[in-house]
Amino acid sequence: MSKTPHGAPLGAPPVMRRDERQRITLTLNGTERSGLCAPRELLSDFLRHELGATGTHVGCEHGVCGACTVRVDGVAARSCLMLAVQADGRAIDTVEGLAPREGLGDLQEAFRRHHALQCGFCTAGILMSCADYLERVPEPTEAQVRDMLSGHLCRCTGYTPIVAAVLDVAASRARLRRIAAPLAEEHCDA
Ligand code: FES
Ligand code: FES
Numbered sequence: 196m197s198k199t200p201h202g203a204p205l206g207a208p209p210v211m212r213r214d215e216r217q218r219i220t221l222t223l224n225g226t227e228r229s230g231l232c233a234p235r236e237l238l239s240d241f242l243r244h245e246l247g248a249t250g251t252h253v254g255c256e257h258g259v260c261g262a263c264t265v266r267v268d269g270v271a272a273r274s275c276l277m278l279a280v281q282a283d284g285r286a287i288d289t290v291e292g293l294a295p296r297e298g299l300g301d302l303q304e305a306f307r308r309h310h311a312l313q314c315g316f317c318t319a320g321i322l323m324s325c326a327d328y329l330e331r332v333p334e335p336t337e338a339q340v341r342d343m344l345s346g347h348l349c350r351c352t353g354y355t356p357i358v359a360a361v362l363d364v365a366a367s368r369a370r371l372r373r374i375a376a377p378l379a380e381e382h383c384d385a
Contacts, residue, residue: 219283223248224292232279239263241279242289250290250319254348261347264320265289271327290319293326301367302326305360313351321347325361334369337362 216231223246230245237256242248242265254260256275263275266288293300299307302322312318321344328335328343335343340361344354 217280219280221282221284222286224288234278234280236279237275238265238277238279238282238287239274241282242274242287245279248289248291252316252319254316259348260317260320261324262317262320264323264347266323266327269327269330271324288323288326290322293322302329302360302364305364305367306357309356309360309363311352311356311360317347317349317351321349321357325364329361329365329368333372334365335361 213234216233218229218231219241220227220229222228223242228246230241232241232245239251239253239256242251243253251265251274252262253275254262256263258273258276261273263273264271265274266272266286267277267282268286269288293303298304302325306312306318306322324343324347328340332339332343337358340358341354344357344361349357
């Protein structure tokens with residue numbers, strides 16, 4: 196019987212060797228990037244070691260601590276619970292993409308203002324969860340923010356300054372929306 200180069204019968208589903216690396220392409224923070232990964236390589240390792248996006252931290256590698264959180268097609272996800280091959284063709288956002296070309300994003304500024312980080316190991320993951328959450332729940336209560344943060348472990352801050360930073364950003368964005376709304380209406384009427 197004819198065989199594939201891996202020894203499988205022709206027509207059988209494709210089989211990858213354990214040490215074989217496969218090229219995947221994804222959009223990282225708005226830029227198309229491509230790299231090689233092993234079949235069982237975690238997305239967190241691929242981002243850090245193959246693409247050099249070391250802002251994403253790895254703590255427990257069991258989906259518990261939240262340090263590795265990125266956004267996959269806009270939704271916060273643990274990159275240690277996803278294989279790199281599953282990210283092929285998808286949009287991945289990491290903490291490196293949060294800041295504008297110069298300076299810091301508003302969430303990052305608020306974290307700095309409120310001293311919402313100490314060692315900073317948890318910070319990248321928390322920022323990515325907050326970025327996603329505030330888009331879905333733009334004006335959360337303190338209880339909602341605390342509930343969202345329950346998916347993250349921070350050993351340094353006691354969480355209170357993080358909660359203050361998130362609520363501060365939510366309030367400033369709401370103020371900006373209120374200012375922008377009448378201007379947008381005027382623009383439509385003109
Ligand atoms: S490293 Fe992914 S959840 Fe802890
Ligand atoms: S700032 Fe150190 S773990 Fe959160």
